[in-house]
Amino acid sequence: MIRYDALDQLPVRTALPALREALDGHGTAVLVAPPGTGKTTLVPPTLAGLLGEGPARRVIVAEPRRIAARAAARRMAWLLGEKVGESVGYTVRGERVIGRHTRVEVVTTGVLLQRLQRDQELSGVDVVVLDEVHERHLDADTVAAFLWDVREALRPELRLVAASATTDAEGWARLLGGAPVVEAEGAAHPVEVVWAPPGRPVRPPHGMRVDPALLAHVASVVRRALAERSGDVLCFLPGVGEIARVAGQLGDLGDVDVLQVHGRAPTAVQDAVLSPGSRRRVVLATAVAESSLTVPGVRVVVDSGLAREPRVDHARGLSALTTVRASQAAGRQRAGRAGREAPGAVYRCWAEAEDARLPRFPSPEILLADLTAFALQTACWGDPDASGLALLDPPPGGAMAAARAALAGVGAVDSAGRATERGVRLARLGLHPRLGRALLDAGPLGEVAEVVALLSEEAPREYGDDLAGALRAARRGGDAYAGRWRAEVRRLRAVVGEPSHPPTRDSPPVEVDVEVDRANVSEDRLVGLVAALAFPERVAKADGGSYLMVSGTRAEVAEGSGLRGAPWIAVAAADRPVGKRHARVQVGAVVDEDIARQAAGALLDERDEVHWADGDVVARRVERLGAVELTVRPLADADPVLVRDALLEGLRREGFGLLRWSADAGVLRQRLAFLHLHLGEPWPDVSDDALHARVDEWLEPELSRARRRADLSRIDAGEALVRLLPWASGDAGRLDELAPERITVPSGSRIRIDYGNPEQPVLAVKLQEMFGLHESPSVAGVPLLVHLLSPAGRPAAVTADLASFWKDGYNGVRAELRGRYPKHPWPEDPATAEPTRHTNARLRR
Numbered sequence: 001m002i003r004y005d006a007l008d009q010l011p012v013r014t015a016l017p018a019l020r021e022a023l024d025g026h027g028t029a030v031l032v033a034p035p036g037t038g039k040t041t042l043v044p045p046t047l048a049g050l051l052g053e054g055p056a057r058r059v060i061v062a063e064p065r066r067i068a069a070r071a072a073a074r075r076m077a078w079l080l081g082e083k084v085g086e087s088v089g090y091t092v093r094g095e096r097v098i099g100r101h102t103r104v105e106v107v108t109t110g111v112l113l114q115r116l117q118r119d120q121e122l123s124g125v126d127v128v129v130l131d132e133v134h135e136r137h138l139d140a141d142t143v144a145a146f147l148w149d150v151r152e153a154l155r156p157e158l159r160l161v162a163a164s165a166t167t168d169a170e171g172w173a174r175l176l177g178g179a180p181v182v183e184a185e186g187a188a189h190p191v192e193v194v195w196a197p198p199g200r201p202v203r204p205p206h207g208m209r210v211d212p213a214l215l216a217h218v219a220s221v222v223r224r225a226l227a228e229r230s231g232d233v234l235c236f237l238p239g240v241g242e243i244a245r246v247a248g249q250l251g252d253l254g255d256v257d258v259l260q261v262h263g264r265a266p267t268a269v270q271d272a273v274l275s276p277g278s279r280r281r282v283v284l285a286t287a288v289a290e291s292s293l294t295v296p297g298v299r300v301v302v303d304s305g306l307a308r309e310p311r312v313d314h315a316r317g318l319s320a321l322t323t324v325r326a327s328q329a330a331g332r333q334r335a336g337r338a339g340r341e342a343p344g345a346v347y348r349c350w351a352e353a354e355d356a357r358l359p360r361f362p363s364p365e366i367l368l369a370d371l372t373a374f375a376l377q378t379a380c381w382g383d384p385d386a387s388g389l390a391l392l393d394p395p396p397g398g399a400m401a402a403a404r405a406a407l408a409g410v411g412a413v414d415s416a417g418r419a420t421e422r423g424v425r426l427a428r429l430g431l432h433p434r435l436g437r438a439l440l441d442a443g444p445l446g447e448v449a450e451v452v453a454l455l456s457e458e459a460p461r462e463y464g465d466d467l468a469g470a471l472r473a474a475r476r477g478g479d480a481y482a483g484r485w486r487a488e489v490r491r492l493r494a495v496v497g498e499p500s501h502p503p504t505r506d507s508p509p510v511e512v513d514v515e516v517d518r519a520n521v522s523e524d525r526l527v528g529l530v531a532a533l534a535f536p537e538r539v540a541k542a543d544g545g546s547y548l549m550v551s552g553t554r555a556e557v558a559e560g561s562g563l564r565g566a567p568w569i570a571v572a573a574a575d576r577p578v579g580k581r582h583a584r585v586q587v588g589a590v591v592d593e594d595i596a597r598q599a600a601g602a603l604l605d606e607r608d609e610v611h612w613a614d615g616d617v618v619a620r621r622v623e624r625l626g627a628v629e630l631t632v633r634p635l636a637d638a639d640p641v642l643v644r645d646a647l648l649e650g651l652r653r654e655g656f657g658l659l660r661w662s663a664d665a666g667v668l669r670q671r672l673a674f675l676h677l678h679l680g681e682p683w684p685d686v687s688d689d690a691l692h693a694r695v696d697e698w699l700e701p702e703l704s705r706a707r708r709r710a711d712l713s714r715i716d717a718g719e720a721l722v723r724l725l726p727w728a729s730g731d732a733g734r735l736d737e738l739a740p741e742r743i744t745v746p747s748g749s750r751i752r753i754d755y756g757n758p759e760q761p762v763l764a765v766k767l768q769e770m771f772g773l774h775e776s777p778s779v780a781g782v783p784l785l786v787h788l789l790s791p792a793g794r795p796a797a798v799t800a801d802l803a804s805f806w807k808d809g810y811n812g813v814r815a816e817l818r819g820r821y822p823k824h825p826w827p828e829d830p831a832t833a834e835p836t837r838h839t840n841a842r843l844r845r
Contacts, residue, residue, distance in 0.1 A: 003080075007051070010038025011184060014185065016043070019043065022179070023127070023159045027158075028176040028179035029182055031182050034336060035336050036188070036294050036336070039131070044088075044104045045076055045088065047129070047161075048087075050087050050104065058103055059128075060112065060125050060127070060128045062129065062130050063107070063109070064131075065288055066092040069106045073089060076104060084097050085102065086101060087103050090106040094484075094488050094491040109139035110139050111430075112128075113142060116150070117377070120146075120154060121150065121155055127158075127161065128161070129163055130144055130161065131163045132165070134168075136366075136392075138369050138371075141391055142378075144390070145386075146381060146389075148390040149381070172392070189339040191339040191344050191345060192346070194347045195348055195350070196221050196224070198349070205238075205324065205325075207322055207576060218237070218304050221347050222302050223250070223253075224347070226280075226282070229300045229345055231342070232283065233299075234285060234295055234338070235301070235302040235304070236287070236326075238304065238306040241461065242304070247284055253282065256279065257280070258282045261283055261286070262286045281297065287326075287330070295337065298338060298341075299343075299345070300345050300347070301345075302347045303346060303349060304349050305331070306325065306326055307324055308321045309324050312368070312369065326358070327360060328358050366391065367396060371395055371399045372402075372434070373433060374403065376403075379407070379417055384404070385400065386400070410426070412426050412433055425440070429495055430491070430495070431452065431456055438452055439496060442530045442533055443526070449489050451531070452530060454470060459481060459587070460479070464561075464562065465585060470587070524590065528592075532589070532591050532600070533599045535570060536550070536603070537550055538571035538574070539569075539571075539628075540570070541625075542567050547569060548627060549571060554581070554582040555584065555585050557569070557585045558584070562590075566590040571588045573586040573587040597630075603626040605624050607621075608635055612646045612653060615650075617708050619636075619638035662716070669686050669717075671735070671739040674761060674780070675735075678782055682729045684724040686721070697723060698720050699715070738779065740779065743777055743784075746835035747766075747769035747770075747837045751763060751765045751769075760782065761782070762784065762785045763785070767789060768791075768836050770786070770802065770830075771830045771833040774802065776800055790817055790821065797809055
């Protein structure tokens with residue numbers, strides 16, 4: 001019997017006429033309704049004609065999470081006075097509860113994606129409601145784009161509703177072809193905001209790490225809220241680990257029940273949360289309770305201010321969730337839960353001044369996540385680069401390129417990015433393509449499905465980081481995780497055609513044998529094979545206290561880990577701890593070199609490597625698995641081209657000082673640098689960069705005959721450098737004219753010019769040898785910087801204008817030095833005096 005009294009209390013009912021009108025006229029609509037207004041539970045049965053109004057239609061409701069899909073179906077069935085599986089049912093991964101007369105089916109977006117790939121027309125479906133689109137999950141964005149394609153190309157009569165609590169309504173309206181926006185007024189009660197920041201600074205989140213001091217503070221705020229307010233308390237935390245820690249810190253609250261709600265929570269706990277109890281409750285929840293679930297009895301919200309988002313570290317080939325500050329929109333959503341049924345309060349565990357600095361909205365997953373699965377979906381849809389899809393945000397080009405490379409590596413797409421037959425099969429497994437590859441390639445054993453299920457359903461931390469040990473724990477386990485794992489095993493065995501023999505709690509470890517590259521594989525070895533096939537670039541070899549993955553990333557295992565000491569491992573999950581250079585293995589499996597070679601065979605390569613290392617040419621033949629060296633042998637007959645490249649590498653690293661530079665060769669390079677600076681072409685640039693660029697012109701054939709560092713040291717750099725002189729133009733013959741090595745001074749001495757500073761060369765000459773010269777000497781039109789030396793050879797004066805020096809500076813030098821060097825001439829008028837290299841005594845003789 002339909003519970004009309006409950007239905008009449010749902011505020012969204014006032015928006016139903018406008019919604020029907022929009023769908024009848026336009027075929028699409030954007031429904032904006034605050035949490036708790038009944039958009040999820042009243043709109044679908046109304047559109048299906050289950051409440052006595054309108055024609056009978058089949059409606060699919062897509063929810064972002066399994067827990068939300070089950071809860072929505074149960075709530076709708078309860079409102080209709082039925083059991084789930086009659087008029088309303090649900091389908092989530094590994095579980096389907098529907099009947100012959102089901103008209104409203106609640107599914108996860110992932111399930112709807114699979115259904116669209118199998119049946120693009122969605123035969124028999126009249127309306128699709130995409131719920132909680134504001135959360136911007138990747139699957140939801142993808143489903144919306146595919147459905148718009150279906151409506152545009154195949155079924156214009158298919159009705160689409162994008163429903164959200166708070167969203168970019170205009171953006172979604174544009175995406176759905178100018179869909180009308182229908183807004184439902186909420187019946188929210190006032191919510192008092194209490195700012196409750198920690199008393200002392202806490203470290204910001206990093207990766208999956210949350211400062212324990214913040215969690216202790218959240219627990220204390222929960223206790224404060226219980227003391228200051230009435231009603232149930234809903235506390236938002238970023239993940240399962242933080243929920244467990246805060247629950248432990250709350251301890252025994254007497255007559256208050258502490259419930260933990262997240263995607264892994266047992267069904268009984270989920271049911272208890274969604275039903276009001278006789279005792280007061282503290283509900284510790286992830287973001288699933290922001291908008292996907294309505295928790296009755298809540299009057300107080302405690303908000304940690306944290307959330308989890310996906311991130312991909314392309315440099316390390318790692319993808320994982322990371323902890324971030326929750327957005328302002330999420331904060332409003334969370335606070336609204338306190339005012340769902342009566343006036344309430346929200347305790348925010350941060351300072352009011354910080355609030356304005358928070359991001360306005362959560363980041364769209366398409367901009368952050370690993371796009372491998374998305375790229376496979378779009379390839380199977382016929383749009384490999386997703387350029388023709390109706391998406392609010394286009395996928396980043398770099399992430400899509402990485403995704404296509406990963407898909408090509410497992411044979412899921414061809415060179416043009418189109419899905420292969422294998423790719424289509426992988427897409428229909430309902431798994432990440434990595435795990436699908438392992439399921440198909442590891443062998444036709446039921447145990448393979450067990451390991452893949454373990455990788456797809458993230459195991460509790462207490463299961464440990466050794467995947468083989470975690471498998472045995474799952475088999476023994478009687479917890480909620482083990483139940484979900486067994487269901488996923490059954491599903492996977494069914495999709496690959498294996499007999500479904502679900503493991504039980506008492507199932508002992510089974511010793512199996514399977515032929516893999518003609519080798520017998522034990523169960524532990526099979527676990528490693530599956531992990532390696534799923535994550536081939538994360539196969540890692542022990543190397544100096546850490547593990548080097550074939551991708552080039554280094555990782556460490558924890559003290560006491562069952563993986564520690566293994567020569568090879570396959571890393572299934574890793575993160576990068578604060579302040580650490582290397583990744584940290586969270587889940588992995590022991591493998592051997594044979595498995596490593598098989599799993600990462602696409603990265604296997606044997607080649608001659610000749611390079612410059614430790615100051616000389618190193619030539620060897622190396623077999624590599626990606627970045628990991630497998631075998632190394634000295635190479636006696638290295639390719640001369642590779643040797644030459646190695647020598648050039650040495651010259652780039654250590655400079656042209658590796659050649660033999662005589663004093664004349666060094667001077668020649670300085671003279672050429674001077675001419676290039678002041679006269680330009682055709683005089684060559686002889687800087688290191690320029691010489692490297694023209695090495696073929698001046699250092700051959702000597703370089704081609706060299707084999708090692710010692711050979712370089714025998715090459716006369718001066719003789720080689722002469723090849724760069726402008727012989728073709730005839731200017732080479734003017735070298736001594738334009739940049740002479742020596743210049744004749746008034747005394748008749750030929751003095752060497754120092755071209756060390758090409759901007760202004762230096763002439764260092766005794767002062768008496770320059771008597772009688774009125775202008776400073778120059779080369780190539782550039783005045784020399786004259787260092788006038790004392791009789792002892794020390795600079796007495798420096799000038800580029802000799803005439804001015806004789807007039808203004810000489811008298812001071814003469815006064816200072818004539819008493820010290822009386823045997824040398826110090827005439828009063830140096831400009832007219834006789835230049836000399838000799839002393840007065842010698843002149844008199």
